[in-house]
Amino acid sequence: MSDRLIAAAIEAAQHAYAPYSDFHVGAALELDDGSIVTGANFENASYGMTLCAETVAIAKANSDGQLRKIVAIAVAGGPKGTALGADPITPCGRCRQIIKEVADLVDIDLPVHCAHEGGYVTYRLSELLPHGFGPASLG
Ligand code: THU
Numbered sequence: 001m002s003d004r005l006i007a008a009a010i011e012a013a014q015h016a017y018a019p020y021s022d023f024h025v026g027a028a029l030e031l032d033d034g035s036i037v038t039g040a041n042f043e044n045a046s047y048g049m050t051l052c053a054e055t056v057a058i059a060k061a062n063s064d065g066q067l068r069k070i071v072a073i074a075v076a077g078g079p080k081g082t083a084l085g086a087d088p089i090t091p092c093g094r095c096r097q098i099i100k101e102v103a104d105l106v107d108i109d110l111p112v113h114c115a116h117e118g119g120y121v122t123y124r125l126s127e128l129l130p131h132g133f134g135p136a137s138l139g
Pocket of ligand 1: 024025043050053054
């Protein structure tokens with residue numbers, strides 16, 4: 001399944017709207033029924049408004065009532081014209097926080113498959129965001 005998820009993320013990156021950075025990112029979420037929800041980065045002339053691929057995919061899953069079904073995440077991206085970079089692409093800090101909300105909701109230390117030109121590396125969210133702030137932190 002991980003290979004299929006990475007392939008879906010690579011495919012999703014083709015739908016990136018990234019005229020400012022020319023950096024195209026795709027994310028793919030595996031659901032517990034085997035289906036996949038994807039997202040691509042969506043930039044804005046007001047640069048800081050940009051939505052990352054992971055955030056778009058998670059918001060899509062939520063909007064479809066499927067947030068609680070997420071069991072794994074894949075991310076792929078690179079400069080326009082280059083499918084993948086030499087190093088694995090990992091979620092930005094804001095996306096790690098958003099993934100944490102899902103991880104705590106589903107009670108899974110979610111695997112995040114990060115693609116590079118030679119394959120992918122899998123990290124757990126707890127590796128990417130140790131000691132993170134989450135729902136439990138609110139007491
Ligand atoms: N980007 C993502 O979509 N996900 C990440 O985790 C890292 C960065 C996007 C945001 C922006 O459109 C472009 O990559 C360059 O930063």
